[in-house]
Amino acid sequence: MLAVMVVVVLEFPRALQKCIFDEVQSQAAVVRAAPIHPDSPPKEPRARAQADHSGRRASPSPPYGLSVTRRRSHRDVAPPTTASPQPIRIRSWISRESDNLSEAGKERLEAAVEEALRMVSSLLSVNRVLGPLLLSRDINKYCKFLWRNSTSVNYNRCGRAHNNYRTETCLDVTIPDDHLAGCDIYAEADSPRRTELRPEGAGLPDTDFLMYLHIQATDKCRAEPKVLAYAVHCQTDARGRPVAGVVVICRDGLAGATYSHQATVQTVIHELFHALGFSKGLFHTWRDCSSTSPAAGGAGCSPRGRVTHPDGSGQMRIYTPSIISALQEHLASADPELGGPLENQDVPPGGVSSHWESRVLRGSIMAAALGDSATVRIDPVTLAALQDTGWYTVNLSRAQSLVWGDGEGAAFGSLSTCQDKASSFFCAGSGFGCHYLHLHKAECQTDQYLEGCRVYKPLENRSECWKEENSRWPSEEDWRGEIFGFDSRCFFSSLTRQNQSEFLFSSSYVEGRCYRHRCTGPNRFQIQASGSEWVDCPAGGAIQIKGYQGLVSCPDRRLCLYTDIVPPSHDVSALPASTMSGPFDTLTSAQNGTWSPLRPPTELTVAAALGIAAAVCLLAAVVVPHKKSCPCGVRIHSAPEDHTDLQQI
Numbered sequence: 155m156l157a158v159m160v161v162v163v164l165e166f167p168r169a170l171q172k173c174i175f176d177e178v179q180s181q182a183a184v185v186r187a188a189p190i191h192p193d194s195p196p197k198e199p200r201a202r203a204q205a206d207h208s209g210r211r212a213s214p215s216p217p218y219g220l221s222v223t224r225r226r227s228h229r230d231v232a233p234p235t236t237a238s239p240q241p242i243r244i245r246s247w248i249s250r251e252s253d254n255l256s257e258a259g260k261e262r263l264e265a266a267v268e269e270a271l272r273m274v275s276s277l278l279s280v281n282r283v284l285g286p287l288l289l290s291r292d293i294n295k296y297c298k299f300l301w302r303n304s305t306s307v308n309y310n311r312c313g314r315a316h317n318n319y320r321t322e323t324c325l326d327v328t329i330p331d332d333h334l335a336g337c338d339i340y341a342e343a344d345s346p347r348r349t350e351l352r353p354e355g356a357g358l359p360d361t362d363f364l365m366y367l368h369i370q371a372t373d374k375c376r377a378e379p380k381v382l383a384y385a386v387h388c389q390t391d392a393r394g395r396p397v398a399g400v401v402v403i404c405r406d407g408l409a410g411a412t413y414s415h416q417a418t419v420q421t422v423i424h425e426l427f428h429a430l431g432f433s434k435g436l437f438h439t440w441r442d443c444s445s446t447s448p449a450a451g452g453a454g455c456s457p458r459g460r461v462t463h464p465d466g467s468g469q470m471r472i473y474t475p476s477i478i479s480a481l482q483e484h485l486a487s488a489d490p491e492l493g494g495p496l497e498n499q500d501v502p503p504g505g506v507s508s509h510w511e512s513r514v515l516r517g518s519i520m521a522a523a524l525g526d527s528a529t530v531r532i533d534p535v536t537l538a539a540l541q542d543t544g545w546y547t548v549n550l551s552r553a554q555s556l557v558w559g560d561g562e563g564a565a566f567g568s569l570s571t572c573q574d575k576a577s578s579f580f581c582a583g584s585g586f587g588c589h590y591l592h593l594h595k596a597e598c599q600t601d602q603y604l605e606g607c608r609v610y611k612p613l614e615n616r617s618e619c620w621k622e623e624n625s626r627w628p629s630e631e632d633w634r635g636e637i638f639g640f641d642s643r644c645f646f647s648s649l650t651r652q653n654q655s656e657f658l659f660s661s662s663y664v665e666g667r668c669y670r671h672r673c674t675g676p677n678r679f680q681i682q683a684s685g686s687e688w689v690d691c692p693a694g695g696a697i698q699i700k701g702y703q704g705l706v707s708c709p710d711r712r713l714c715l716y717t718d719i720v721p722p723s724h725d726v727s728a729l730p731a732s733t734m735s736g737p738f739d740t741l742t743s744a745q746n747g748t749w750s751p752l753r754p755p756t757e758l759t760v761a762a763a764l765g766i767a768a769a770v771c772l773l774a775a776v777v778v779p780h781k782k783s784c785p786c787g788v789r790i791h792s793a794p795e796d797h798t799d800l801q802q803i
């Protein structure tokens with residue numbers, strides 16, 4: 155056991171990218187929203203506000219909030235919304251503090267953001283709010299003191315302005331005045347006379363969520379290598395739904411020859427999901443809307459309260475109905491303890507993380523560690539979580555299949571079971587093999603999030619079976635019979651060509667190798683090695699191939715079962731949402747360095763209640779010493795770790 159632990163340490167990947175979400179979040183100023191009473195219909199807050207003024211107030215008032223910031227009558231109540239949920243309109247706005255990008259960088263960014271926003275819009279619908287989106291000013295910032303006498307007319311209104319008040323910011327981004335509500339000063343406690351401190355902005359039409367994009371090499375980007383992006387949500391509306399956030403994209407991540415469009419798209423989606431509600435700072439504000447019809451526009455929802463609880467083993471989980479049933483279905487278990495498991499790494503005991511537990515939901519877009527972009531899934535459990543926020547209607551049928559753990563039972567991924575070889579998703583030792591999607595050759599490894607469990611991770615170089623260019627050393631492949639190409643997949647194999655005496659010892663050596671495959675039915679397929687015929691490969695069995703010695707193992711329930719597991723060159727069609735046509739328009743470049751989705755004007759409005767901070771996520775990297783050497787004499791892939799395998803956000 156000790157020996158194993160040593161190996162674990164030595165085999166840590168050279169550079170682990172680490173999420174420092176909690177650090178950033180704890181540094182963010184938090185201003186709580188003053189929500190409307192969750193159970194009340196939209197009109198009630200106004201009635202209560204009037205009651206306040208007549209001195210009949212019964213319940214304690216929030217120290218600041220709607221009654222203060224919503225002085226204009228049209229924003230005095232929870233906003234009316236569309237009767238039925240419609241795809242969320244997310245507008246991106248490049249911050250004025252952003253660095254200038256090269257043309258190439260700009261193109262990369264626009265392409266990635268456009269695809270991410272289309273994807274999210276196709277997944278999430280909201281009861282769109284009428285009128286332009288107008289963000290609130292933080293009364294704590296502009297106001298020196300509030301009228302505190304609850305019987306005075308201007309109770310909870312601002313009596314004096316802060317001299318040094320300039321404007322609103324969110325995570326270093328200056329929010330344009332045009333996006334902000336105005337604010338007034340009431341110099342006397344009982345006089346309606348007011349002076350305007352800032353005029354009302356025009357707001358943003360046709361916008362349900364405003365994503366400020368901040369493109370910079372920030373200190374956080376620089377301080378630790380491989381930081382790609384981080385995010386924070388800035389404001390929530392009267393129902394708690396986040397309406398604005400900042401996504402910081404590290405400029406250098408958009409440069410370089412190894413830039414990956416798909417990885418950037420996934421990064422933006424990951425950050426957006428945090429900002430839209432998948433955040434430990436927002437879990438307790440999720441709402442239960444199951445007993446109301448969507449047509450009620452969010453009225454009648456009740457707060458879920460605390461949704462995170464430790465299970466019997468101390469694993470922190472989110473217990474909400476859609477998450478529980480999605481996980482039960484995924485693991486094929488009726489265990490009621492199956493809440494959504496949260497990452498326990500980098501979290502104090504009993505603490506809550508904003509990522510899924512990597513051992514259980516590996517490959518999920520909301521895991522702390524994102525692998526190679528070909529392996530990242532917008533999975534059913536994540537979509538269920540967004541559904542359970544109560545702010546979105548989610549098209550759950552658009553989830554991408556999460557192969558990891560499919561049907562493996564309630565104990566899947568637990569520390570007590572990952573090492574006992576009960577599951578083919580985990581491995582032992584440090585051998586070579588195949589990633590569980592069989593798109594990549596891989597090596598059995600662990601990392602800090604796996605806590606001693608080991609999995610096959612893609613090799614650093616030439617791991618992709620689907621890439622024809624990986625066959626650049628044909629003479630070397632020849633004795634293994636490998637074929638690289640779009641329909642090739644990874645198989646555990648010990649095949650060697652007959653009469654290859656120089657590789658005598660290798661016949662017993664099993665590793666991941668690439669052979670062509672073709673489906674003949676669900677979980678049924680044939681394979682072809684170099685120079686061989688197509689041969690049936692019975693799932694769960696092993697076969698010989700004419701002209702070769704050794705065996706090829708045929709994986710069970712991995713190939714020809716999930717139609718959306720395909721090489722990334724088909725990514726666009728593999729990701730159902732990105733091909734969605736319909737009401738989603740492309741992002742277009744517009745004036746003033748902003749770009750936003752083109753949409754027909756509508757008359758909906760968002761009442762942005764006060765509320766700053768919550769979802770913060772930061773991509774960072776921790777450099778871990780790497781001392782592993784090649785375990786054998788055969789020249790295969792001596793550096794197994796893949797810097798792209800762990801992209802933690």
Ligand SMILES: *[C@@H]1O[C@H](CO)[C@@H](O)[C@H](O)[C@H]1NC(C)=O
Pocket residue numbers: 303304305306344
């Ligand atoms: C609050 O205001 C009312 C009327 O303006 C006044 O009669 C009362 O004394 C004030 N209370 C305090 C605690 O100042």
Ligand SMILES: *[C@@H]1O[C@H](CO)[C@@H](O)[C@H](O)[C@H]1NC(C)=O
Pocket residue numbers: 549551552730
């Ligand atoms: C959900 O997505 C599926 C698959 O893309 C689509 O066929 C269906 O119309 C969508 N449902 C709704 C309500 O948008």
Ligand SMILES: *[C@@H]1O[C@H](CO)[C@@H](O)[C@H](O)[C@H]1NC(C)=O
Pocket residue numbers: 614615791792793794
């Ligand atoms: C992988 O490729 C990089 C860049 O070409 C190279 O520096 C590294 O040595 C390669 N690793 C292996 C194991 O071949």
Ligand SMILES: [Zn+2]
Pocket residue numbers: 173175424428508509522771772802803
């Ligand atoms: Zn994250």
